[in-house]
Amino acid sequence: MRIIHVTDTHLVAPGKLLFGIDPMQRLESVLRKIEADFGDADLCVISGDLADAGEPEAYQMLRDRLVTFPIATRLLIGNHDDRGNFRGAFPEAMTDNNGFIQGFDDLEGTRLIYLDTLDPGAIQGRLCDKRLSWLKRTLDGAVDKRVVIFTHYPFLSVGLPHCEKILLSNPMEVMPLLHAHDGVGHIFCGHVHVATAGRWEGIPFTISAGTCHHIVPDFVNDDARFVAMTPQFDVATITDEKFLIHRMEAQDPPVLAIMPGV
Helix, strand or coil: CEEEEECCCCECCCCCCECCECHHHHHHHHHHHHHHHCCCCCEEEEECCCECCCCHHHHHHHHHHHCCCCCCEEEECCCCCCHHHHHHHCCCCCCCCCCCCCEEEEECCEEEEECCCCCCCCCCECCCHHHHHHHHHHHHCCCCCEEEEECCCCCCCCCCHHHCCCCECCHHHHHHHHHHHCCEEEEEECCCCCCEEEEECCEEEEECCCCCCEECCCCCCCCCCEECCCCEEEEEEECCCCEEEEEEECCCCCCCCCCCCC
Protein backbone atom coordinates (compact mmCIF):
# COMPACT_ATOMS: atom_id res chain seq x y z
CA MET A 1 0.00 0.00 0.00
CA ARG A 2 1.29 3.44 -0.89
CA ILE A 3 -0.07 6.61 0.70
CA ILE A 4 0.87 10.19 -0.15
CA HIS A 5 0.83 12.76 2.67
CA VAL A 6 0.45 16.42 1.69
CA THR A 7 -0.17 19.23 4.16
CA ASP A 8 -0.45 22.98 4.76
CA THR A 9 -1.43 24.13 1.29
CA HIS A 10 -2.69 27.51 2.64
CA LEU A 11 -4.60 28.35 -0.52
CA VAL A 12 -5.92 31.87 -1.05
CA ALA A 13 -8.54 33.22 -3.43
CA PRO A 14 -7.49 33.34 -7.10
CA GLY A 15 -5.33 36.37 -7.86
CA LYS A 16 -4.01 36.73 -4.31
CA LEU A 17 -0.55 35.96 -2.94
CA LEU A 18 0.57 34.88 0.53
CA PHE A 19 3.89 36.28 1.77
CA GLY A 20 4.65 37.08 -1.86
CA ILE A 21 4.21 33.52 -3.11
CA ASP A 22 1.37 31.74 -4.92
CA PRO A 23 0.18 28.80 -2.76
CA MET A 24 -1.79 27.23 -5.60
CA GLN A 25 1.22 27.30 -7.89
CA ARG A 26 3.28 25.54 -5.23
CA LEU A 27 0.57 22.93 -4.64
CA GLU A 28 0.28 22.41 -8.38
CA SER A 29 3.99 21.57 -8.57
CA VAL A 30 3.48 18.91 -5.90
CA LEU A 31 0.39 17.41 -7.55
CA ARG A 32 2.18 17.20 -10.89
CA LYS A 33 5.14 15.46 -9.26
CA ILE A 34 2.78 12.98 -7.60
CA GLU A 35 0.94 12.37 -10.88
CA ALA A 36 4.21 11.81 -12.73
CA ASP A 37 6.02 9.59 -10.20
CA PHE A 38 3.36 8.12 -7.89
CA GLY A 39 0.23 7.86 -9.99
CA ASP A 40 -0.33 4.31 -8.75
CA ALA A 41 -0.64 5.40 -5.10
CA ASP A 42 -3.64 4.05 -3.21
CA LEU A 43 -4.51 7.28 -1.43
CA CYS A 44 -3.49 10.90 -0.96
CA VAL A 45 -4.19 12.60 2.38
CA ILE A 46 -4.05 16.41 2.66
CA SER A 47 -3.91 17.09 6.38
CA GLY A 48 -5.27 20.54 6.93
CA ASP A 49 -4.74 24.25 6.55
CA LEU A 50 -6.16 23.74 3.10
CA ALA A 51 -7.08 27.44 2.90
CA ASP A 52 -5.09 30.17 4.62
CA ALA A 53 -8.15 32.21 5.62
CA GLY A 54 -10.94 29.70 5.06
CA GLU A 55 -12.18 31.51 1.95
CA PRO A 56 -14.87 29.75 -0.12
CA GLU A 57 -13.00 30.65 -3.30
CA ALA A 58 -9.88 28.86 -2.06
CA TYR A 59 -11.79 25.65 -1.35
CA GLN A 60 -13.50 25.84 -4.73
CA MET A 61 -10.13 26.22 -6.43
CA LEU A 62 -8.89 23.11 -4.64
CA ARG A 63 -12.00 21.17 -5.60
CA ASP A 64 -11.64 22.18 -9.25
CA ARG A 65 -8.05 20.93 -9.29
CA LEU A 66 -8.77 17.64 -7.56
CA VAL A 67 -11.41 16.76 -10.16
CA THR A 68 -8.58 15.77 -12.50
CA PHE A 69 -6.27 14.32 -9.82
CA PRO A 70 -6.14 10.55 -10.45
CA ILE A 71 -5.60 9.43 -6.84
CA ALA A 72 -8.37 9.09 -4.25
CA THR A 73 -7.98 11.95 -1.78
CA ARG A 74 -8.96 12.52 1.85
CA LEU A 75 -9.08 16.07 3.19
CA LEU A 76 -8.57 17.16 6.80
CA ILE A 77 -9.01 20.64 8.23
CA GLY A 78 -6.63 22.72 10.33
CA ASN A 79 -6.64 25.93 12.34
CA HIS A 80 -6.70 28.17 9.25
CA ASP A 81 -9.74 26.37 7.84
CA ASP A 82 -13.45 27.09 8.16
CA ARG A 83 -15.70 24.04 8.58
CA GLY A 84 -18.74 25.65 7.00
CA ASN A 85 -16.92 26.97 3.95
CA PHE A 86 -15.09 23.66 3.57
CA ARG A 87 -18.37 21.73 3.62
CA GLY A 88 -19.79 24.12 1.05
CA ALA A 89 -17.11 23.08 -1.43
CA PHE A 90 -16.80 19.43 -0.34
CA PRO A 91 -20.24 18.26 0.83
CA GLU A 92 -19.22 14.64 0.23
CA ALA A 93 -16.22 14.82 2.59
CA MET A 94 -16.10 12.33 5.44
CA THR A 95 -17.92 13.54 8.56
CA ASP A 96 -18.86 11.84 11.81
CA ASN A 97 -22.33 11.83 13.38
CA ASN A 98 -21.63 15.17 15.06
CA GLY A 99 -20.62 16.97 11.88
CA PHE A 100 -16.86 16.94 12.46
CA ILE A 101 -14.66 16.44 9.41
CA GLN A 102 -13.28 13.03 10.32
CA GLY A 103 -13.58 9.42 9.27
CA PHE A 104 -11.58 6.31 8.45
CA ASP A 105 -10.66 3.86 5.71
CA ASP A 106 -9.71 0.20 6.03
CA LEU A 107 -7.04 -0.72 3.48
CA GLU A 108 -4.98 -3.91 3.39
CA GLY A 109 -5.35 -4.68 7.08
CA THR A 110 -4.70 -1.10 8.18
CA ARG A 111 -7.21 1.37 9.56
CA LEU A 112 -6.42 4.93 8.45
CA ILE A 113 -8.02 7.42 10.85
CA TYR A 114 -8.50 11.08 9.89
CA LEU A 115 -9.03 13.48 12.79
CA ASP A 116 -10.68 16.90 12.99
CA THR A 117 -8.58 18.77 15.58
CA LEU A 118 -9.87 22.28 14.80
CA ASP A 119 -10.94 24.37 17.81
CA PRO A 120 -12.28 27.59 16.21
CA GLY A 121 -10.82 30.75 17.69
CA ALA A 122 -8.15 28.92 19.67
CA ILE A 123 -4.45 28.83 18.90
CA GLN A 124 -4.25 25.19 19.97
CA GLY A 125 -6.05 22.20 18.53
CA ARG A 126 -8.44 20.06 20.53
CA LEU A 127 -10.40 16.84 20.46
CA CYS A 128 -13.59 17.56 22.41
CA ASP A 129 -15.51 14.87 24.31
CA LYS A 130 -17.57 13.99 21.23
CA ARG A 131 -14.49 13.58 19.08
CA LEU A 132 -12.69 11.61 21.78
CA SER A 133 -15.66 9.24 22.00
CA TRP A 134 -15.65 8.84 18.22
CA LEU A 135 -11.92 8.11 18.26
CA LYS A 136 -12.34 5.48 20.97
CA ARG A 137 -15.12 3.74 19.04
CA THR A 138 -13.09 3.86 15.84
CA LEU A 139 -10.07 2.36 17.58
CA ASP A 140 -12.20 -0.26 19.33
CA GLY A 141 -13.52 -1.32 15.93
CA ALA A 142 -10.00 -2.00 14.68
CA VAL A 143 -8.71 -4.46 17.26
CA ASP A 144 -7.40 -6.76 14.52
CA LYS A 145 -5.84 -4.00 12.42
CA ARG A 146 -2.78 -1.82 12.40
CA VAL A 147 -3.75 1.84 12.84
CA VAL A 148 -2.31 4.95 11.20
CA ILE A 149 -3.47 8.38 12.38
CA PHE A 150 -3.65 11.54 10.29
CA THR A 151 -4.06 14.83 12.16
CA HIS A 152 -3.33 18.46 11.48
CA TYR A 153 -2.12 19.28 14.98
CA PRO A 154 0.85 17.39 16.44
CA PHE A 155 -0.07 15.83 19.77
CA LEU A 156 3.11 16.42 21.80
CA SER A 157 6.37 18.38 21.74
CA VAL A 158 8.31 18.82 18.51
CA GLY A 159 11.32 20.37 20.25
CA LEU A 160 10.95 23.91 18.84
CA PRO A 161 10.06 26.86 21.13
CA HIS A 162 7.82 28.49 18.52
CA CYS A 163 5.66 25.39 18.27
CA GLU A 164 5.23 24.41 21.90
CA LYS A 165 2.22 26.67 22.53
CA ILE A 166 0.34 25.78 19.35
CA LEU A 167 0.01 22.00 19.61
CA LEU A 168 -2.98 19.88 20.65
CA SER A 169 -4.30 21.19 23.97
CA ASN A 170 -5.39 17.85 25.44
CA PRO A 171 -2.90 15.11 24.50
CA MET A 172 -3.32 13.67 27.99
CA GLU A 173 -6.79 12.56 26.90
CA VAL A 174 -5.76 11.32 23.46
CA MET A 175 -2.57 9.34 24.06
CA PRO A 176 -4.16 6.81 26.48
CA LEU A 177 -6.70 5.93 23.78
CA LEU A 178 -3.89 5.23 21.33
CA HIS A 179 -1.94 3.13 23.83
CA ALA A 180 -5.06 1.14 24.73
CA HIS A 181 -5.33 -0.08 21.15
CA ASP A 182 -1.73 -1.35 21.13
CA GLY A 183 -1.62 -1.30 17.35
CA VAL A 184 -1.12 2.36 16.46
CA GLY A 185 1.81 2.22 14.09
CA HIS A 186 2.27 5.84 13.04
CA ILE A 187 0.95 9.40 13.32
CA PHE A 188 1.17 11.82 10.38
CA CYS A 189 0.85 15.56 11.08
CA GLY A 190 1.30 19.01 9.62
CA HIS A 191 0.83 22.46 11.16
CA VAL A 192 4.37 23.40 12.21
CA HIS A 193 5.86 23.85 8.69
CA VAL A 194 9.06 22.06 9.76
CA ALA A 195 9.96 18.55 8.63
CA THR A 196 10.18 16.53 11.85
CA ALA A 197 10.12 12.89 12.89
CA GLY A 198 10.39 11.02 16.16
CA ARG A 199 8.36 9.15 18.77
CA TRP A 200 5.69 10.29 21.20
CA GLU A 201 5.46 7.89 24.13
CA GLY A 202 6.77 5.14 21.89
CA ILE A 203 4.53 5.86 18.89
CA PRO A 204 6.39 7.01 15.74
CA PHE A 205 5.31 10.27 14.12
CA THR A 206 6.21 12.20 10.98
CA ILE A 207 5.50 15.86 10.26
CA SER A 208 5.74 17.16 6.70
CA ALA A 209 6.90 20.73 6.12
CA GLY A 210 4.10 21.22 3.61
CA THR A 211 3.64 22.76 0.20
CA CYS A 212 3.37 26.47 1.01
CA HIS A 213 5.74 28.53 3.18
CA HIS A 214 8.13 26.76 5.54
CA ILE A 215 9.61 27.80 8.88
CA VAL A 216 13.32 27.82 9.68
CA PRO A 217 13.94 25.43 12.61
CA ASP A 218 15.08 27.49 15.59
CA PHE A 219 15.91 25.61 18.79
CA VAL A 220 16.37 28.76 20.91
CA ASN A 221 14.09 31.62 19.86
CA ASP A 222 10.30 31.84 19.87
CA ASP A 223 10.06 33.72 16.57
CA ALA A 224 8.98 32.01 13.35
CA ARG A 225 10.89 32.93 10.20
CA PHE A 226 8.83 32.10 7.13
CA VAL A 227 10.79 31.03 4.04
CA ALA A 228 9.98 29.68 0.58
CA MET A 229 11.79 26.37 0.33
CA THR A 230 10.92 23.76 -2.29
CA PRO A 231 7.42 22.33 -1.63
CA GLN A 232 7.52 18.93 0.07
CA PHE A 233 5.35 15.87 0.54
CA ASP A 234 5.83 12.41 2.02
CA VAL A 235 5.38 8.97 0.48
CA ALA A 236 4.55 6.09 2.82
CA THR A 237 4.99 2.51 1.64
CA ILE A 238 3.26 0.09 4.01
CA THR A 239 3.32 -3.71 3.94
CA ASP A 240 3.17 -6.43 6.59
CA GLU A 241 6.97 -6.41 6.70
CA LYS A 242 7.85 -2.72 6.42
CA PHE A 243 6.72 0.85 7.01
CA LEU A 244 8.83 3.25 4.95
CA ILE A 245 8.50 7.01 4.60
CA HIS A 246 10.32 9.00 1.94
CA ARG A 247 10.39 12.78 1.92
CA MET A 248 9.98 14.14 -1.59
CA GLU A 249 10.34 17.57 -3.16
CA ALA A 250 8.29 19.01 -5.99
CA GLN A 251 11.37 19.72 -8.09
CA ASP A 252 14.32 17.39 -8.45
CA PRO A 253 17.67 19.08 -7.68
CA PRO A 254 20.45 19.18 -10.29
CA VAL A 255 22.18 15.84 -10.86
CA LEU A 256 25.89 16.00 -10.03
CA ALA A 257 26.77 12.53 -11.30
CA ILE A 258 25.24 9.12 -11.94
CA MET A 259 26.60 5.99 -10.29
CA PRO A 260 25.77 2.91 -12.39
CA GLY A 261 23.78 0.18 -10.69
CA VAL A 262 25.67 -2.80 -9.33
